[in-house]
Amino acid sequence: MRTFGYAPADDVASAVSLLATAPGGTYLAGGTNLVDLMKLGVATPDVLVDINRLPLHEVTRLPGGGLRIGAGVRNSELAAHPEVRRSYPVLSQALLAGASGQLRNMATTGGNLLQRTRCRYFMDATKPCNKRAPGSGCPARTGDHRNLAVLGASEHCVATHPSDMAVALAALGATVRVAGPDGERDIPVTELHRLPGDTPQVDTVLRHGELITSVDLPELEVARVSAYRKARDRASYAFAVGSVAAAVHAEDGVVHDVRLAFGAVAHRPWRAYAAEQALLGRPATRDSFLAAADAELAAAEPLRDNAFKVTLIRNLVAATLARLTGAGR
Amino acid sequence: MDLVVNGVEHALDLDPRTTLLDALREHLHLTGAKKGCDHGQCGACTVLLDGRRVNSCLILAISQQGVPVTTVEGLGTEREPHPVQQGFLDHDGFQCGYCTPGQICSAVGMLDEVARGWPSAVTRDGDDGPLDDAEIRERMSGNLCRCGAYANIVPAIAQAAGR
Numbered sequence: 354m355r356t357f358g359y360a361p362a363d364d365v366a367s368a369v370s371l372l373a374t375a376p377g378g379t380y381l382a383g384g385t386n387l388v389d390l391m392k393l394g395v396a397t398p399d400v401l402v403d404i405n406r407l408p409l410h411e412v413t414r415l416p417g418g419g420l421r422i423g424a425g426v427r428n429s430e431l432a433a434h435p436e437v438r439r440s441y442p443v444l445s446q447a448l449l450a451g452a453s454g455q456l457r458n459m460a461t462t463g464g465n466l467l468q469r470t471r472c473r474y475f476m477d478a479t480k481p482c483n484k485r486a487p488g489s490g491c492p493a494r495t496g497d498h499r500n501l502a503v504l505g506a507s508e509h510c511v512a513t514h515p516s517d518m519a520v521a522l523a524a525l526g527a528t529v530r531v532a533g534p535d536g537e538r539d540i541p542v543t544e545l546h547r548l549p550g551d552t553p554q555v556d557t558v559l560r561h562g563e564l565i566t567s568v569d570l571p572e573l574e575v576a577r578v579s580a581y582r583k584a585r586d587r588a589s590y591a592f593a594v595g596s597v598a599a600a601v602h603a604e605d606g607v608v609h610d611v612r613l614a615f616g617a618v619a620h621r622p623w624r625a626y627a628a629e630q631a632l633l634g635r636p637a638t639r640d641s642f643l644a645a646a647d648a649e650l651a652a653a654e655p656l657r658d659n660a661f662k663v664t665l666i667r668n669l670v671a672a673t674l675a676r677l678t679g680a681g682r
Numbered sequence: 683m684d685l686v687v688n689g690v691e692h693a694l695d696l697d698p699r700t701t702l703l704d705a706l707r708e709h710l711h712l713t714g715a716k717k718g719c720d721h722g723q724c725g726a727c728t729v730l731l732d733g734r735r736v737n738s739c740l741i742l743a744i745s746q747q748g749v750p751v752t753t754v755e756g757l758g759t760e761r762e763p764h765p766v767q768q769g770f771l772d773h774d775g776f777q778c779g780y781c782t783p784g785q786i787c788s789a790v791g792m793l794d795e796v797a798r799g800w801p802s803a804v805t806r807d808g809d810d811g812p813l814d815d816a817e818i819r820e821r822m823s824g825n826l827c828r829c830g831a832y833a834n835i836v837p838a839i840a841q842a843a844g845r
């Protein structure tokens with residue numbers, strides 16, 4: 354591990370100014386991804402601005418309805434929060450489907466969103482990788498890509514974003530609040546992560562020194578009937594190979610409102626707008642759920658070894674919506 | 683650096699790169715917590731940080747100054763083992779023992795999470811019954827055992843949970 358300066362910050366303003374003056378530095382939250390990547394020589398910050406003492410550890414109600422989740426709230430606490438369990442079950446379930454009890458106790462809302470891909474070449478500093486070493490190539494395209502992207506990838510990078518939580522946040526239409534050297538701004542969570550294009554080294558739209566301060570959830574009636582379904586290679590403590598976050602409101606057998614997002618299929622949590630459009634006003638049946646999934650997955654461009662993900666997501670969509678609506682049981 | 687481990691304060695002069703696990707094992711000679719994978723993937727290094735179970739291999743010691751750390755050495759004594767330790771003894775919850783300190787610290791933290799009403803991925807709504815085997819397995823999935831002693835670890839923890 355390369356050595357670094359350690360700078361604990363006590364408030365948002367000092368954290369932002371500490372990092373603004375350290376071009377090679379980064380924020381330290383729970384450290385469960387960053388410290389790992391530092392050990393691997395993949396992340397080489399020369400300054401760590403520790404943000405754990407910032408007053409960003411609360412979940413509060415927003416005046417107009419909805420919840421504000423501080424960036425420092427631990428994944429375990431967020432998953433157990435009574436209001437989250439009641440009003441946004443998909444978020445609680447997504448968090449509990451991720452990592453382990455120990456990791457969730459350290460992992461934060463901000464850090465979870467900004468965790469990096471688990472692509473094996475990215476995590477191996479001895480291998481070429483356009484994301485880690487721009488221009489060095491992408492061995493995953495012809496190599497091990499079984500768990501990489503089927504949607505929105507480019508010839509330069511086929512990495513996936515590995516977070517479960519982010520998939521639920523995308524379905525819920527959450528907003529990421531950011532403070533930076535040039536002030537504050539709000540970013541829809543669906544626009545936080547970029548597609549790789551020809552600059553896969555840039556994961557998100559955040560600029561250097563920008564700090565996530567909170568994630569805001571809108572008040573959302575449809576979210577009360579919602580669920581997260583994750584497929585993985587073992588029963589627990591494994592990253593997704595495909596996942597679906599869904600919220601649906603059906604009445605008299607007709608879909609009145611629906612939110613869908615897919616995980617482990619793209620460089621960002623994939624909000625399935627085309628599938629949502631295809632479902633609105635349609636009968637809440639297995640056939641329409643499958644047709645909606647197909648509308649979204651028509652754009653899929655699977656690689657040699659990951660075409661199974663298209664079928665997997667299709668089936669997860671149908672199974673999750675069927676369970677939530679009670680259709681076709 | 684000032685670390686507070688098992689109720690004792692230690693002033694240490696450490697490289698900022700030192701993980702909490704290495705500080706405990708190499709510098710404080712508390713070798714209960716084990717280094718399995720060193721990447722958050724096995725749970726052998728589990729300790730309690732301010733009462734919460736965490737993987738000490740992914741934590742920088744410098745970031746935890748003054749925060750109470752409890753290792754397996756701080757849980758019970760030979761005469762009076764912690765109920766979780768007693769459960770492992772009564773049920774033979776180990777073979778080689780390498781994963782055991784991590785399993786024990788994890789189970790202690792896990793039982794506290796249950797007491798606080800925290801759900802797991804297999805908890806169904808309104809499910810306040812006793813901690814069944816499926817719950818124990820899911821909540822303990824962050825601790826791998828290469829010897830496969832799971833069949834005895836589950837009843838060891840069930841006993842400590844009062845089942």
Ligand SMILES: Cc1cc2nc3c(=O)[nH]c(=O)nc-3n(C[C@H](O)[C@H](O)[C@H](O)COP(=O)(O)OP(=O)(O)OC[C@H]3O[C@@H](n4cnc5c(N)ncnc54)[C@H](O)[C@@H]3O)c2cc1C
Pocket residue numbers: 379380381382383384385386387388389404424425450451452453456459460461462463464465466467468515516517518563564565566590591592593721722723
């Ligand atoms: C073995 C293992 C299994 C895992 N399994 C899963 C899984 O199944 N599902 C899943 O979703 N995740 C999984 N994870 C990943 C885990 O969820 C992430 O490591 C964790 O959420 C990261 O949060 P953190 O607070 O520790 O972030 P850190 O490691 O502290 O930070 C990550 C990145 O975010 C930046 N950052 C952090 N907070 C902020 C902020 N507020 N503003 C700006 N930048 C910030 C940091 O600079 C860093 O670049 C697993 C991890 C491990 C090690």
Ligand code: SF4
Pocket residue numbers: 470472473474475481482483484485490491492493494501509510511512553
């Ligand atoms: S898929 Fe992306 S992260 Fe993986 S090797 Fe290719 S460029 Fe690197």
Ligand code: FES
Pocket residue numbers: 716717718719720721722723724725726727728737738739740
């Ligand atoms: S040594 Fe820390 S999780 Fe394996």
Ligand code: FES
Pocket residue numbers: 775776777778779780781782826827828829830831
């Ligand atoms: S008892 Fe040997 S690894 Fe668990």
